[in-house]
Amino acid sequence: xxxxxxxxxxxxxxxxxxxxxxxxxxxxxxxxxxxxxxxxxxxxxxxxxxxxxxxxxxxxxxxxxxxxxxxxxxxxxxxxxxxxxxxxxxxxxxxxxxxxxxxxxxxxxxxxxxxxxxxxxxxxxxxxxxxxxxxxxxxxxxxxxxxxxxxxxxxxxxxxxxxxxxxxxxxxxxxxxxxxxxxxxxxxxxxxxxxxxxxxxxxxxxxxxxxxxxxxxxxxxxxxxxxxxxxxxxxxxxxxxxxxxxxxxxxxxxxxxxxxxxxxxxxxxxxxxxxxxxxxxxxxxxxxxxxxxxxxxxxxxxxxxxxxxxxxxxxxxxxxxxxxxxxxxxxxxxxxxxxxxxxxxxxxxxxxxxxxxxxxxxxxxxxxxxxxxxxxxxxxxxxxxxxxxxxxxxxxxxxxxxxxxxxxxxxxxxxxxxxxxxxxxxxxxxxxxxxxxxxxxxxxxxxxxxxxxxxxxxxxxxx
RNA sequence: UCCCCAGUAGCUCAGUUGGCAGAGCAGAUGGCUGUUAACCAUCGGGUCCGCGGUUCGAGUCCGUGCUGGGGAGCCA
Numbered sequence: 001x002x003x004x005x006x007x008x009x010x011x012x013x014x015x016x017x018x019x020x021x022x023x024x025x026x027x028x029x030x031x032x033x034x035x036x037x038x039x040x041x042x043x044x045x046x047x048x049x050x051x052x053x054x055x056x057x058x059x060x061x062x063x064x065x066x067x068x069x070x071x072x073x074x075x076x077x078x079x080x081x082x083x084x085x086x087x088x089x090x091x092x093x094x095x096x097x098x099x100x101x102x103x104x105x106x107x108x109x110x111x112x113x114x115x116x117x118x119x120x121x122x123x124x125x126x127x128x129x130x131x132x133x134x135x136x137x138x139x140x141x142x143x144x145x146x147x148x149x150x151x152x153x154x155x156x157x158x159x160x161x162x163x164x165x166x167x168x169x170x171x172x173x174x175x176x177x178x179x180x181x182x183x184x185x186x187x188x189x190x191x192x193x194x195x196x197x198x199x200x201x202x203x204x205x206x207x208x209x210x211x212x213x214x215x216x217x218x219x220x221x222x223x224x225x226x227x228x229x230x231x232x233x234x235x236x237x238x239x240x241x242x243x244x245x246x247x248x249x250x251x252x253x254x255x256x257x258x259x260x261x262x263x264x265x266x267x268x269x270x271x272x273x274x275x276x277x278x279x280x281x282x283x284x285x286x287x288x289x290x291x292x293x294x295x296x297x298x299x300x301x302x303x304x305x306x307x308x309x310x311x312x313x314x315x316x317x318x319x320x321x322x323x324x325x326x327x328x329x330x331x332x333x334x335x336x337x338x339x340x341x342x343x344x345x346x347x348x349x350x351x352x353x354x355x356x357x358x359x360x361x362x363x364x365x366x367x368x369x370x371x372x373x374x375x376x377x378x379x380x381x382x383x384x385x386x387x388x389x390x391x392x393x394x395x396x397x398x399x400x401x402x403x404x405x406x407x408x409x410x411x412x413x414x415x416x417x418x419x420x421x422x423x424x425x426x427x428x429x430x431x432x433x434x435x436x437x438x439x440x441x442x443x444x445x446x447x448x449x450x451x452x453x454x455x456x457x458x459x460x461x462x463x
Numbered sequence: 464u465c466c467c468c469a470g471u472a473g474c475u476c477a478g479u480u481g482g483c484a485g486a487g488c489a490g491a492u493g494g495c496u497g498u499u500a501a502c503c504a505u506c507g508g509g510u511c512c513g514c515g516g517u518u519c520g521a522g523u524c525c526g527u528g529c530u531g532g533g534g535a536g537c538c539a
Contacts (some may be wrong), residue, residue: 029500036496044474051508054497070489087499105490111500112488117531172538189465208539233537234464246539336535389539434539447532448539459530 010046012080013090019080022092024051025100027128028072030111033222038066041453045127048143048280052083052091059094070111071103071128075353116450121456123463134281135451137265138274138443143435145273146226146247149266155249160209162228165201166414171362173205173232175242210248210430211364211417214393217250218420224249226372226435234458238447239437243456247438250430256366256375256392259429260352263379263388264305266433267350271301274442284369290444297442299349300381307352310334310373313342313353320346333360339378348380363407364417365391366427367399384441390431399420418448 001007006023006111026044029230033039036057041050053076055062068074078094108122109129119126147157163177179198182184186196194202209225216223229246249262274282275297285292308316317328317338322345328334334353343351355373358365365374375392394400400421404411411418439451448453454463 032498032501034496034498035494037498039498039501041499052499056496083497085499106473107489108473110489112474113500114474115532120531197468229539231538235537236464237535237537238533240538244539314537315492386539432539437539 006075007047008081008457009042009044009049009051009081012051012092013047013049013088015080015090018082020096021082021084022076022090023075024053024273025075025123026051026073028068028070028074028103030070031066031068033066034134038062040066040068040074040076042076043128043133044171045133045137047137047393048130048284049088052088053078053094053097054091055094055097057215059097061097063236065099067095068099069103069105069107071107071109071125072099073101073103074098075100087211116447118338120449120455130284132450134284135439135443135445136453138278138281139439139451139453142270142439142442143226145270145277146435148225149269149273150249153222155222155224156216158209158213158216158223158225159219159227160206160212160216160225162206164206164212164415165199165203166211167204167207171207171231174207175230175232177205179201198250204232207231208246208432210246210250210432211248211414213248213430214417215420216256217252218424218426219428221252222249236458238449239440241436241452241455241457243449243459244448245435247433247435248430249352250428251379252428254429255427256354256377256429258305259390259431260305260354260377260379260394263352263377263390263431264350267379267387268301268303270438271297275301294446296383303349306347306349308342308347308351308353309355310357311355313338316346317341331357332360334378336385337378340382343380343385344382348382350379352377352379359401362404363409364393364400367395375429381441384437387437387441388431388433390429392429395421395427397425431444 006025009024009026012022012024024042024044026042029041029043029050031038031040040053040055042052042053052068059065075098076092076094078092080090081093083089083091109125119129119132127136150157167174180196186193206229208229209227211224213223225248227245228243230243232242233240251258251262255390275294282294302340311330312320313334314328314330322341324337326337328338342353343349354377355368358367358372358374361374361376365376367374377391378386378389381387394403397418400418401411408410436448436451440446440448441449445451449457
């Protein structure tokens with residue numbers, strides 16, 4: 001029971017016995033009325049199911065209450081009783097109903113199906129719909145599960161900076177953070193003079209917390225970040241957002257195999273958590289959003305993740321005889337179609353592809369002994385392709401320095417990152433997982449804009 | 464950024480060969496003793512995305528812009 005005396009609808013629906021004097025508050029989903037009886041479906045977001053409120057004409061203001069439109073906010077006190085009709089176990093026989101906030105017929109969510117495109121135009125109201133209610137309950141529950149997983153594994157949660165001067169090269173365009181006057185910026189020799197800016201240097205919003213995460217892993221052994229990440233790429237797809245949340249664990253004393261092991265345990269754990277703790281919402285997604293979702297998640301939770309090297313993957317793709325749109329050749333990155341072929345047709349389940357050519361991966365990934373591949377891993381899963389990527393990090397000071405130069409990154413700009421290798425360096429590994437993409441996988445939602453409360457994409461920062 | 468598709472009532476959509484603008488839901492009114500996106504009857508509701516063009520005549524054909532969606536690239 002809450003401080004105002006109300007019971008959450010989820011708790012009311014889970015009752016084991018009838019109860020007098022129950023108080024619930026929530027928003028009207030539908031109103032139905034007969035001559036001598038009225039029904040209101042009331043939802044407070046605590047669960048997918050609405051509770052049925054039954055009004056007979058003896059309830060004060062019977063007519064007025066039943067004129068409340070979909071979207072209105074009500075306080076209902078009455079008795080929780082077993083429902084005589086099919087469709088629900090419990091219902092509330094109302095004694096008194098108070099209109100907290102009325103709604104009129106202009107309320108944009110009607111009691112019928114809307115397109116997700118339309119609902120994006122009313123992002124402030126869409127969490128009151130069934131699908132988005134389920135999505136954002138899942139988002140909350142899985143956030144909690146992720147923290148719990150890492151905390152129980154002894155990982156330290158670190159808040160890496162949002163504003164940063166470190167451009168994690170190759171991770172995408174940075175949003176600029178500046179206080180300079182855009183109309184009249186300070187110039188030195190015709191160039192923009194960033195030393196006169198707020199931080200005294202060029203800064204932007206973080207594209208990854210990994211570099212700072214590595215510094216903390218070299219102090220706390222096992223750490224993770226879980227925070228907002230920003231990419232200013234002009235990407236217009238169902239899988240990209242300018243602002244998203246990323247999970248980045250980093251482990252000291254861990255090689256690539258340890259990294260893969262953590263990734264596998266993590267994914268399985270979260271899938272099991274979702275099936276166990278979000279059963280009602282998952283059942284909804286399974287029925288309405290992605291048929292077969294539950295089988296997919298249960299399959300992942302008990303799958304044995306395979307591993308193959310990039311070189312093997314290229315050999316298999318080359319020999320399979322499949323007509324791909326993009327050519328397969330050692331040194332080219334794997335395309336989405338290649339990744340899906342590997343996980344769906346070759347392996348038939350999750351597969352780590354490891355040891356990619358150094359030329360197509362980031363400078364901080366550890367150079368293998370062959371001198372031409374790096375200890376990188378991408379986890380591929382059926383239907384999606386790549387779901388997470390990670391690597392063992394280059395822990396040798398001289399090799400990292402050389403790799404930075406090859407990638408045209410000035411070692412001076414990342415002196416502190418090199419310092420981690422200067423004193424007490426150790427093998428370490430980590431991976432990055434886009435939270436929204438993971439949510440898409442778990443819920444079956446097909447557009448990243450529909451798993452973020454208020455999505456930011458090129459040309460759209462409204463709400 | 465590139466390629467493709469779409470835009471018609473508040474919402475979801477139909478609209479034939481270029482010839483009077485339509486349905487369901489929502490809304491209003493009435494009916495119905497327990498409904499389940501209730502049901503039945505009646506009524507009201509339009510800048511056919513904007514601009515320009517072709518035509519006797521354009522929701523329909525052409526050009527262009529805007530918005531949205533799908534795909535690609537970039538990437539998580």
